[in-house]
Amino acid sequence: MRTEIRDLEQVRAAEDLRGAVLVGLDLSGEDLRVPLDGALFLGCVLPPSGQRRADAAGALVFPNIPDVPYSVYRSALYTPAELFDGFDPARPESYADTPDARIYRHSRQQGHHPDPLHALAERLHDHAITEALDEVLDGSPVAVMGGHALGRDTPGYRRAVGLGAALGEAGFTVLTGGGPGAMEAVPLGVRVGEDPEVLRDLARAPKFGGDTESIGRWIAAFPTDLPRFDRPRTIGIPTWFYGHEPPNPACELHAKYFANSVREEGLLTVATGGVVYTPGSAGTVQEVFQDYTQNHYGSVGPAAPMVFLGKDFWVDEVPAAPLVQQLARGREAERWILVTDDITEAVGFLQAYSSA
Secondary structure, X not given: OXXXXXXXXXXXXXXXXXXXXXXXXXXXXXXXXXXXXXXXXEOOEOOHHHHHHHHHOOOEEEOOOOOOOOOOOOOOOEXXXXXXXXXXXXXXXXXXXXXXXXXXXXXXXXXXXXXXXXHHHHHHHHHHHHHXXXXXXXXXXXXXXXXXXOOOOOHHHHHHHHHHHHHHHOOOOEEEOOOOOHHHHHHHHHHHOOOHHHHHHHOOOOOOOOOHHHHHHHHHOOOOOOOOOOOOOEEEOOEHHHOOOOOOOOOOEEOOEOOHHHHHHHHHHHOOOOEEEOOOOHHHHHHHHHHHHHHHHOOOOOOOOEEEEOHHHHHHHOOHHHHHHHHHOOOHHHHHEEEEOOHHHHHHHHHHHHHO
């Protein structure tokens, strides 16, 4: 396991930097007269003598990539405060000046096929996010998938809050896609339960439109004093690919990606405690079959629970559940598929898997 170093004092105290990973450090004033064999310098500034020693030792030096509005070599997930830095609730239009909005605009300017420099920057960033997510997760997190279009004033939103409250009470770490609708309601329930006062206040800004001021009003309606836990229990995994949907403030942390395909695969892969599917549209249906493919072939470990919450929707309106059950017949995955309307039954099913 490589040692990661992000502090100059660690560098100065080190007698040996062989195999170390040094990230984002200004080393222009450092002597670096220690073994550097196999070291990895990510976004560091080296003096000419240090560069020569690194080259001679076979160290790899990845320079900073200029003119991008994000850190390519991150070591931590984003917090809502970081993504919304500079946002003034009294000026909803100020969302346009936040890091989240600036990064989205920059990504849009690059298009679907960025030039090699920006493509590399985005891939390095996404790799760093995956590493940071792996460091935060422990146990068997549960993911909840569902529609982004649920307004905060709808019964579906309140039901999703109730699901989050039940998952939180059971002690699960809960992952969502990190955006609005069910993706916001579930982590909100984990953190505050079914608090009627919070739900009433949020319902005053039920949705947002396509402009930054509308998004700002949606963010401004969110309470700022949500309880925190001794370890992160609510993590969003959103993407700037859908950057017109801001990350929700309900999640304690966000693993935000540029590549939606990496984000989708990663979200389902790390949900080792199972996935709950609430009613959604094409994106949710895609996730159903992507998840089942992992379970079918055992490509990322044992088959994990697939819970379809909402019988009428998943059996009749969008009959994905019967097809998944048919595909799973005779396989280990078959016993870990549940179709139900009962939140208590759904949470109990996940607990049974965790115990097993």
